[in-house]
Amino acid sequence: MESVIGRYRNLIILVGVLFLQVLGLAMQVKKNGMDEEKTRLIRIWAVGAVTPFERGLVWVQSSTTSLWHNYFDLRGVRAENRQLKEQIEHMRLEQVRLAEDAAQARRLQTLLAFKEQFISRTVAAQVIGSSGSDHSRIIYIDKGENAGIQRDMAVMTADGIVGKVLLVYPSVAQVLLINDESSGVGALLEKTRLQGVLRGTANGEVMLERVMSDEQVPAGETVLTSGGDQIFPKGLPIGTVTKVGSGKDLFLNIKIKTAADLSQLEEVLVLVEKQERQATADDAVRMRASDILAQRLPSVPDKPAGDANSAASALGINGQSTAARPKAEIKQPTGTLAKPQGLPGMSPPATTAKTGVTGSPAVGTAKSVKRLASTSGASITVLPDQPIKPTDPDATVPKTPNGSAVPKTGIEPEASQTNPQIAQPKPVARPTPPPANVQPPADENKPQ
């Protein structure tokens, strides 16, 4: 017997060690899932052994980079400064227009008693490590329990979402990236408003699942968080559709390119507190997720105060910021319908109404109104997106069926109080599709 044991000693030990590991593995995966709490201590040891080195190296690297950027790498700063100033001017104009849209959307949400999710507090953290394996797409950040981070908190950058907190240690946290196979995020296509589930694949790609194959999803469409997972607030950017193919079980196979570069993460924000409140039109100065992201990230400079004011005054509008302006001032549209840019029947993009400066299309303004109307059952008359000229305010104001003037920027709650047929929400007996609720005037696209 002893000779047998002695002869096969190595093999017996191998089998024994393997058996122990299989046993440990079986204990972890029993009861449908991995019990993270039981393996926590052993993970703490490993993480504790590796992360100090990573912290040190990241510190050395960031210090060196900072030194270089602050003292040596100043070539071309003047030109860059000039370019940035020009960019700021453009962005100020854009901001005025977006503030208008935001204020309008907020009023509509109030009108329809919608609830909004807001980011109350975030913690900026630096990425210090990864799992080092393509079978486990996680990163480590240098903030943990001591900084108020908890499990299942959303992690993002200014570009888009990154993942969620999986495990929390005192000074380090483990973040599961959205391209990991075990990750899942509620997602929403921006234009078509189709909802799906975002999942990672074995080779690190991100796919949008659960979208029916009879739906039309164009490549390039933006994907946003839907808020359905209770982790990410609604409306944060995820990425864009790059490829659409037919999948299995009547679902589409939609490949997504993430907005945040998941392979080159340096700083991230952890959403430690969010609030869900009923939307109020008065709360116009409340910050959105993207604003907070833009302010918190170290690479993005703080938003200068009074941008909108200066931009508005530079454009000859009354000097108040849209965000700070009372709602009564927003309500009166001043522009008229301009000639449509496209073919008759097509909805040209909306441009800024008050500044007269052609901006990027106000995607979602009229559409969101239509959507709100259709979801709430309210009968709302909405003008299609039209370019508006700031001249001759009363020349060609479109009329509603009863002959009253319709505000050109869409609908307004104030207007609805005087004219119930325009924007007064009223219950409808049978839900109708969005086009049925939206009644554009007959001459909406007619050239003038």
Place this chain on the structure above:
Amino acid sequence: MSSRQPTRISHNSVPITYTSGEQVEVYRFSIPVTIGVPLLALFAQAFVPLRFPRFAMYVDLPLLVTIFFAMARRNPISGLLTGAFIGLAQDMLGHNPIGIYGIAKTVVGYGASSLGVKLDVENAGARFLVTLGFYFVHAAVYFTVSRGLVNMTQTWSWAHGILAALANAFLGVVLYFVLDKFKQRT
């Protein structure tokens, strides 16, 4: 690779194998090297992908360190234990159940040390082939365990597998020559 001589049976009926016509050399390492090198490999494996994202896809430094220590010590028990510890530590850095890498590297450690007894693994060609082969052994065991025991979704790509095996083999040859400096003769 050296020319292997046929196994001879000595008078006491114990099989004797030769490598390069000489007795096999068994090496040992100092405690700092024994602990520090695997730890450094784990650290590099976790840190380098932050700057070079493809690194984690193609290179497995802990695997190379496992193979090196196992081949140098030429002791199967030592090899399998080294593989088990390094693999388990690697598991702990990820979010998957602990033990998948542990099992795979235990098998590799045992195999590499057993092979080290019978083969001359001091030259670059042998090291290249051994590393290439053990990469596939490691991948096969990982694949089997993760699919069979843990029910993880795993897809195998031959193109990726071959590229990764070649990358590891090239890097292994270089790394082993560096790590040779820490060897101590018994």
